Amino acid sequence: KAGVTQTPRYLIKTRGQQVTLSCSPISGHRSVSWYQQTPGQGLQFLFEYFSETQRNKGNFPGRFSGRQFSNSRSEMNVSTLELGDSALYLCASSLAPSDRPGNEQFFGPGTRLTVL
Amino acid sequence: KQEVTQIPAALSVPEGENLVLNCSFTDSAIYNLQWFRQDPGKGLTSLLLIQSSQREQTSGRLNASLDKSSGRSTLYIAASQPGDSATYLCAVLPGGTSYGKLTFGQGTILTVHP
Numbered sequence: 001k002a003g004v005t006q007t008p009r010y011l012i013k014t015r016g017q018q019v020t021l022s023c024s025p026i027s028g029h030r031s032v033s034w035y036q037q038t039p040g041q042g043l044q045f046l047f048e049y050f051s052e053t054q055r056n057k058g059n060f061p062g063r064f065s066g067r068q069f070s071n072s073r074s075e076m077n078v079s080t081l082e083l084g085d086s087a088l089y090l091c092a093s094s095l096a097p098s099d100r101p102g103n104e105q106f107f108g109p110g111t112r113l114t115v116l
Numbered sequence: 117k118q119e120v121t122q123i124p125a126a127l128s129v130p131e132g133e134n135l136v137l138n139c140s141f142t143d144s145a146i147y148n149l150q151w152f153r154q155d156p157g158k159g160l161t162s163l164l165l166i167q168s169s170q171r172e173q174t175s176g177r178l179n180a181s182l183d184k185s186s187g188r189s190t191l192y193i194a195a196s197q198p199g200d201s202a203t204y205l206c207a208v209l210p211g212g213t214s215y216g217k218l219t220f221g222q223g224t225i226l227t228v229h230p
Contacts, residue, residue: 004159033218043205043220056217090159098209098218101147102167105218107160 002027004093004108012114018079021111025072025093032074033098033105034066037088046089049074050097078113086115118143118210122221129196129228137191137224139206144184148209150218151180151191153202160205164191196228 005024013019025032034046045058049068066076072093078085092105119142129135139149146168152160164173164180166189172181179192193200203223210219 006159035218042222043207043218045217045219048217058217088157092160092218099147099211101169102165103148103209104150104162104165106162107152109159112157 004091004106006089006091006108006111008111009109010112010114012116013081014116015081015083017081018077019081019113021076021078021089021091021113023074023076023091023093023108025074025091026106029093029095029106030072031094031097031103032068032072033092033094034074034076035090035092036060037090037110038086043090046076048098055097055099081115083115086113088112118146118208118219120206120208120219120221122204122206122224124224125222126225127227129226131196131198131228131230133196133228134192134194135196135226137193137204137206137226139189139191139221141187141189141208141219143210144187145211146184146208147211149180149182149189150207150209151178151189152205152207154205154223155202163204193226196226198228198230200228201226 031050033048047057068074088110090110091108150165151163166182177194205223207218207220
């Protein structure tokens with residue numbers, strides 16, 4: 001069974017540009033969550049989608065948005081990039097919505113975004 | 117607000133030692149606690165998941181325990197090997213309005229030298 005895949009693996013952008021990251025969950029998984037990882041802040045929750053609906057959102061500005069498609073694939077978009085957006089963006093998938101006891105989350109390899 | 121703390125921040129041990137990594141959390145209202153490992157520049161690999169109703173889980177040389185009432189979990193690694201070198205992260209899945217938001221500790225960087 002293929003794991004969580006994320007594309008692209010590496011991205012270099014300049015300030016002010018926008019970027020779209022993609023995540024394909026494990027087959028059969030309907031929940032996708034996004035996290036940002038930086039050396040200073042560690043891992044922080046961005047948002048979770050289940051059945052094409054955003055269920056919860058972390059404390060990030062509106063420049064960060066996402067969506068989920070009917071095949072459970074998810075995209076994350078960051079507009080008007082800032083230097084501080086440089087980070088490893090991780091996607092996680094799970095069978096059910098994450099507010100279920102025993103619901104294990106599986107992470108992809110991440111997309112390394114560098115903003116110059 | 118749920119906060120997760122991991123101690124120690126870094127640990128260096130010789131091969132073959134048994135070791136314990138610690139994780140504490142401030143709010144006992146959790147659904148699960150999950151231990152991950154992360155190799156440099158890579159994603160997270162799930163090691164063990166303990167549901168709030170469980171006390172421990174085992175997988176090979178790994179054993180994780182959970183004491184929800186005291187807000188503590190430990191990850192025990194037996195007979196450590198150089199391949200165990202990685203950052204180990206503890207994460208709790210809170211209940212209430214914070215559902216869905218896995219809250220992570222800062223990690224323990226483990227180095228096992230031959």
